[in-house]
Amino acid sequence: MTRSGRFLLWSGIVALCAWVLVPIYLIGVGAFGGRAAAFRWPKGILPVNTSLDQILVFLRIEGVANAAMNSLIAAGLTMLFSLLLGAPAGYALARFSFRGADAFRLMVLLTRAFPLAILALPLTVIFIKTGLYDTPLGVSLVHTALALPFATLVTAGLFQGIPREFEEAAWVFGCTRFQAIRKVVLPLALPGLAASAVFAFVISWNEVFAASVLTVRERTLTAYLLTVLSESPIHYRFAGGFILIVPSIVFIFAVRRYLFALWGVTSR
Amino acid sequence: MAGIVIDRIEKTFGTAKALDAVSLTVADGEFVALLGPSGCGKTTLLRIIAGLESRSGGRVLIGDRDVSDLRPADRGLAMVFQNYAVFPHMTVFENVAFGLRTKNAPEEKVRRNVMRAAELLHIEPYLERYPAKLSGGQRQRVAVARALAVEPAVLLMDEPLSNLDALLRLEMRADLKRVLQEAGTTTVYVTHDQTEAMGLADRIAVMHSGRIVQCDTPMTVYAAPATTFVGGFVGSPPMNFVPIRNEDGRARLDGFEATAPGTGELLLGFRGEDVRIDAPERGLSFAVAVAEPMGSHVLLTGTIADKLVRVVAPTGIRVAAGERIGIVPDPERVVWMSPETGAALPRIIS
Numbered sequence: 061m062t063r064s065g066r067f068l069l070w071s072g073i074v075a076l077c078a079w080v081l082v083p084i085y086l087i088g089v090g091a092f093g094g095r096a097a098a099f100r101w102p103k104g105i106l107p108v109n110t111s112l113d114q115i116l117v118f119l120r121i122e123g124v125a126n127a128a129m130n131s132l133i134a135a136g137l138t139m140l141f142s143l144l145l146g147a148p149a150g151y152a153l154a155r156f157s158f159r160g161a162d163a164f165r166l167m168v169l170l171t172r173a174f175p176l177a178i179l180a181l182p183l184t185v186i187f188i189k190t191g192l193y194d195t196p197l198g199v200s201l202v203h204t205a206l207a208l209p210f211a212t213l214v215t216a217g218l219f220q221g222i223p224r225e226f227e228e229a230a231w232v233f234g235c236t237r238f239q240a241i242r243k244v245v246l247p248l249a250l251p252g253l254a255a256s257a258v259f260a261f262v263i264s265w266n267e268v269f270a271a272s273v274l275t276v277r278e279r280t281l282t283a284y285l286l287t288v289l290s291e292s293p294i295h296y297r298f299a300g301g302f303i304l305i306v307p308s309i310v311f312i313f314a315v316r317r318y319l320f321a322l323w324g325v326t327s328r
Numbered sequence: 329m330a331g332i333v334i335d336r337i338e339k340t341f342g343t344a345k346a347l348d349a350v351s352l353t354v355a356d357g358e359f360v361a362l363l364g365p366s367g368c369g370k371t372t373l374l375r376i377i378a379g380l381e382s383r384s385g386g387r388v389l390i391g392d393r394d395v396s397d398l399r400p401a402d403r404g405l406a407m408v409f410q411n412y413a414v415f416p417h418m419t420v421f422e423n424v425a426f427g428l429r430t431k432n433a434p435e436e437k438v439r440r441n442v443m444r445a446a447e448l449l450h451i452e453p454y455l456e457r458y459p460a461k462l463s464g465g466q467r468q469r470v471a472v473a474r475a476l477a478v479e480p481a482v483l484l485m486d487e488p489l490s491n492l493d494a495l496l497r498l499e500m501r502a503d504l505k506r507v508l509q510e511a512g513t514t515t516v517y518v519t520h521d522q523t524e525a526m527g528l529a530d531r532i533a534v535m536h537s538g539r540i541v542q543c544d545t546p547m548t549v550y551a552a553p554a555t556t557f558v559g560g561f562v563g564s565p566p567m568n569f570v571p572i573r574n575e576d577g578r579a580r581l582d583g584f585e586a587t588a589p590g591t592g593e594l595l596l597g598f599r600g601e602d603v604r605i606d607a608p609e610r611g612l613s614f615a616v617a618v619a620e621p622m623g624s625h626v627l628l629t630g631t632i633a634d635k636l637v638r639v640v641a642p643t644g645i646r647v648a649a650g651e652r653i654g655i656v657p658d659p660e661r662v663v664w665m666s667p668e669t670g671a672a673l674p675r676i677i678s
C-alpha cells in the first residue's frame with residue numbers, strides 16, 4: 061500500500077471509531093461525573109470527581125428494576141422467536157429454489173418499510189382483546205416482526221455459505237434431512253446463528269415506539285426511561301442513557317468474533 | 329448381493345441434456361470405471377445413483393431393489409465426492425467414523441474400522457487434526473477413508489485420487505483395488521484419467537456428451553474402440569485414424585493394402601505401437617515432423633495423407649524431421665470406422 065493509501069485507511073478508521081466512541085464516552089463521563097460534569101462546558105476530556113452515585117440513585121428509582129426485567133424478557137423472547145422462525149425460513153431460502161423466492165426476499169425486507177405508527181392503534185386494540193396488551197410477550201411479538209427480516213436474510217446468507225455437499229455427504233452416510241441439519245449444518249452455522257440472535261436481542265432492547273404504545277405499567281426499560289427521564293435532571297439522563305447502551309455494547313462485544321465470521325461467510 | 333442396474337436414465341438441466349438414456353449394469357462385486365472428458369455427465373450419473381440428483385427419466389436398481397425414489401440414506405451405499413465434502417467441524421477421526429456413528433456401530437468397531445481405513449490411506453498421523461489443517465490430497469484421502477470405513481456393499485467414487493502426486497496415486501490405486509476386491513465391493517469409479525481406468529477396472533464405461541458409448545473390458549476398449557471418439561480418448565498416444573478408400577473389399581493407400589469391410593470412404597484406425605516401420609514406398613507414406621526419444625521408445629509425430637499420426641518406433645531408429653518413411657499397421661489389429669458416423673464397422677474375419 062502506498063503512503064497516502066495508508067494515511068487514508070487510518071484516518072478512515074480513526075474517523076469511524078470516533079463517530080461511535082466519542083458519544084459513548086461523553087455519555088459515560090456524564091453518567092459518572094455527576095451534575096458538574098454534565099453541565100460543564102466545554103466538556104472535559106477526563107472525567108472529574110467520578111462516582112457511582114447517579115447510577116445507583118438511578119437504579120433505585122421506583123420501577124427501573126421491573127422495567128429492566130421486562131426488557132430482558134421481551135428481548136429474550138424476541139431472540140428466541142426470530143431464531144425459531146427466521147432460521148428455518150433462511151434455510152428454505154438458501155436450499156430450495158421455489159417460485160417467488162426472490163419476491164419473498166424483497167417482501168421480507170419491505171415489512172421494515174411499513175410504518176409501525178399506522179399499525180399502533182389496530183395492534184393495541186387486538187392486543188387488548190387477546191390479553192397481550194401490557195405484557196412483555198406482546199412486546200416481544202411486535203419486536204419479532206421487526207427482527208425477523210434480518211434474522212431470515214442473515215441466516216439465509218449463512219446457510220448459503222455452507223456447501224450443499226456437506227449435507228449431501230451426511231445423507232449418503234445415513235442421515236435423514238433433520239439429522240444432517242443437526243449434525244452438520246447447525247454446528248457450522250452456530251457462530252452466525254448466535255450473532256443473529258444477539259442482533260435480534262439488541263433490536264428489541266433498543267426499540268422504544270412499539271414498547272411505549274403497547275404497555276402502560278409493564279414498560280420495558282427504554283419505554284420506561286423515556287417517560288421518567290424527560291422529567292429528570294440532565295445528569296440522570298446521562299445515567300439512564302448509559303445503562304441503556306451498556307447491554308448492547310457488552311453483547312455485541314461478546315459475539316464480535318462471530319459477527320466477523322458471519323460477514324466472512326455472507327460476503328463469500 | 330448388490331449389483332447396480334442403471335436403466336435408461338435421463339437428465340436434463342433446463343434445456344440442456346446432461347444424460348441421454350444411459351443404461352449400465354454393474355455386477356455384484358464388479359469394478360466399473362466411468363471414463364470420459366470433463367462435462368460429459370459422469371458426476372451427474374453418479375449423483376443420480378446416489379439419489380442426490382433428481383432424474384428426468386429411467387430407473388436405478390441396487391441389488392434387485394428399485395431405489396429410484398429412495399432417500400440417499402436408504403440406498404445402502406457410500407460415496408467419495410469430487411470436492412471431498414469433508415466436514416470441517418470434525419476431526420479427521422470423527423470424519424472417517426461418521427458413517428459408522430450414524431449407524432450406531434459399537435465403539436470398538438468404529439475404532440477398528442477407522443484405524444484400518446486410516447492406515448490404508450496413510451492418514452493416521454492426522455487423525456486428531458481438523459480438515460482445515462490438511463492439504464488437498466490429505467483431505468481427499470480422508471474422504472476415501474470415510475467411504476471405506478462403513479464397509480459399503482456399493483461404493484461410488486468421483487475422481488478420488490485426482491489430487492495426489494503420481495507416486496502416491498500409484499500406491500493408493502493398487503491398495504484400493506486390493507481392498508475392494510477382498511471385500512467384494514461393487515464399485516463405480518469416475519475418472520478422466522484413462523491409465524487409472526485401465527489399471528483398476530474390470531470394465532470401462534466410456535462416456536461422451538451424456539451417453540455411454542462403449543462399456544467393455546479395458547483391453548477390448550483399448551484394442552477395439554466402438555467409435556473414433558473412444559479410440560482417440562483411450563490410450564496414449566491416441567489411436568490414429570487415416571482416411572482410406574475401399575474398392576471391392578480391398579482398402580488401398582500409398583503402398584498399404586488390406587481387406588476391409590464396407591465400401592467407399594473409410595477410416596483406418598491403428599494404434600501407434602501396432603506398426604512396423606518400412607521403406608517409404610511400402611506401407612503408408614508417413615512424413616515425420618518430430619521424433620521424441622522417450623527412453624524405452626521413440627515417439628514419431630507426423631502426417632499420413634495430411635492427417636496427424638503418432639507412432640511408436642524402437643529406440644534404435646534413425647529418422648530426422650522432414651524424412652518420409654513407410655508405416656505398415658498390423659492387419660490383425662487395425663479397426664475400420666465409418667467416416668460419417670464415427671462408429672466401428674464389423675471386422676472381417678479372414
Ligand SMILES: Nc1ncnc2c1ncn2[C@@H]1O[C@H](COP(=O)(O)OP(=O)(O)OP(=O)(O)O)[C@@H](O)[C@H]1O
Binds near residue numbers: 366
Ligand atoms: N446443477 C446443474 N445445473 C445445470 N447444469 C449442470 C448442473 N450440473 C451439471 N450440469 C451440466 O451437466 C453436464 C455434466 O456435468 P458433470 O458434472 O456430470 O460432468 P463431469 O463428467 O463430472 O465433468 P468433470 O470431469 O469436469 O467433473 C455439464 O455440461 C454441466 O455443465
Ligand SMILES: [Mg+2]
Binds near residue numbers: 372410486
Ligand atoms: Mg465430475
